[in-house]
Amino acid sequence: MELELWVRLDPESGDVDAEVELAGFDGFFLHRDLDVETLTPGATVEVSTDTSAHLDRVNGYRIAGADPVRLRYRGRLPETMAEGTNVLNDDVLELSIYSAWYPVPLDLGSFSWRLHLDVPSGWRLFTNGEPGQDGVLHHDGNAATGDIAVAGARKVDVMHLADGVELVTCGSVGDAASELGPLIVQGLALLRNWYGAPERLDAGRVVVTERGGYPYSRMPTVFASAEMVEKQTARNVHVLGHELAHFWWNIAPVASHDDWINEALAEYSALRLTEELVGSEASDKVVRGYQLEAEMSREDPPMAHTDPDDEKSYATNKYNRGSLFFRALAELLEPNELDALLTRFHTAHAVAGDASIEGFVELLRQADPALAGEAQRVLEERAWDGHWPGVSLTTIP
Incomplete structure (x- = not known):
């Protein structure tokens, strides 16, 4: 089109x-x-x-x-x-x-x-x-x-960060934006260390506008609100981390159930960034909250079959269960093995934007056939409760 x-x-x-x-x-x-x-x-x-x-x-x-x-x-x-x-x-x-x-x-x-x-x-x-x-x-x-x-805006400030990334403020955003720059640099450095260089990004931009509402990413730009910047709570750091992660996880078509890949991996990455930049207590709080919501959402379809326009199960399946799913895989695989698989996954699909849930399971099967079978079962399970037998998803028991 x-x-x-x-x-x-x-x-x-x-x-x-x-x-x-x-x-x-x-x-x-x-x-x-x-x-x-x-x-x-x-x-x-x-x-x-x-x-x-x-x-x-x-x-x-x-x-x-x-x-x-x-x-x-x-x-x-x-x-x-x-x-x-x-x-x-x-x-x-x-x-x-x-x-x-x-x-x-x-x-x-x-x-x-x-x-x-x-x-x-x-x-x-x-x-x-x-x-x-x-x-x-x-x-x-x-x-x-x-x-x-x-x-x-009429009033615009541009701050040049590392690796060609810009921080742009539109309107009277305030001094809090200057504190956002180092946070963005740290977050992008961690993501690059985990998943390699993003394939479709020569230079990125974070635009902060004098508004409320929610942030969103449209590569190569992340759009955020001054309201979020001025209140750099653990939750807002987590939300910004999710949007930064979309520099990597924007590899599946959004108009299909495979959009689960984009959102689940961005939220899993945000969980990791929260742990690194805020602390384990903050990330564990998110995990426990997500598990509770998964347990309570008993009518949701399987993660692998989430309709892109299903507002009811969008958050619980893509954000909550999705991040818990990848956190469990990270615990079950060898150290850094999931990062290596995700780096390959990103590289293979970033340019064409044709990643799929089935494609990820097949990639996992090459590394660990038994775990891939269990992962497939969880993805097809209706209203998965967010718990993986024998695996603790929190850092602090």
């Missing part, structure tokens, strides 16, 4: 006026405050019954009669969207898939895009795309996560 977008955006008022050409799309989601009209003769775009638990206040649309199709949409977006994760005001802006400010594929899958963005003078913007020779931002579709994420 391909998308090219020409958009005029006024952050202060929230006004959006855009034209878009879609190729290979059979439909899309768009924020319900934006009105759509068809510009391609013979094409129709009609409101559908499609819904998504991951998007905020959207309408679904189905396309017929032409491919590619050119549309125009316009309207006024609210100041805050997606629980404060997306914002538009006279100081800062951040927009992404969660607010559906552009036509989002119905399957939430990956796509190639080109973005022509017109904002008032004085704004500096950062995206998950790359500037082309013509100055147009673009991103190829060979990525596990499809999104056009944009953050910016």
Whole structure:
């Protein structure tokens, strides 16, 4: 799928006026405050019954009669969207898939895009795309996560960290951001030591915007909130660690049950980072909490069959059970053996983004056939309780 977008955006008022050409799309989601009209003769775009638990206040649309199709949409977006994760005001802006400010594929899958963005003078913007020779931002579709994420402000500070990584603050983030830099450097160094150099990352960026809500990663950029930075609790260090880990664990398609790979390995890595950067007491608290939630969630499907749009089991299966699953494997294998397997796994699938749960089990089978069989059983077990017989998942008994 391909998308090219020409958009005029006024952050202060929230006004959006855009034209878009879609190729290979059979439909899309768009924020319900934006009105759509068809510009391609013979094409129709009609409101559908499609819904998504991951998007905020959207309408679904189905396309017929032409491919590619050119549309125009316009309207006024609210100041805050997606629980404060997306914002538009006279100081800062951040927009992404969660607010559906552009036509989002119905399957939430990956796509190639080109973005022509017109904002008032004085704004500096950062995206998950790359500037082309013509100055147009673009991103190829060979990525596990499809999104056009944009953050910016009139007041922007850029801190250059190690290995080409930047820390960008948008708006009045405060002095806490300066303490975030060393934390990012330490976290990335540990991840690189465990899993080798990330295949798709020449240089990364962490963008912190003056907003609330949750962080998310859209390689090669992590988008985080000032609220999280200002409160560097053990939990927030853990959450940031999860997003940093996606520099490595963004190797499976998000629009399938194999997205479990991305989230489970990012959360397992976050657990390890919490242990290293905060301490064993903090990581053990997370483990015990995850085991308790797994024990209480008795209606969840097997981890290997988690629907990508199943909001109910998303967290318990992908984050909680997923991190416990890999922590158990680390205990059952020889020291550093799981890291070696995961390094091979990342290298094999990072560029194509085609990793699968079955592929990981096969890789594990090459190292330990008996353990691979047991791992397969756990992955297929409905509502696994988070305990592996004979294995302690906490550092401190």
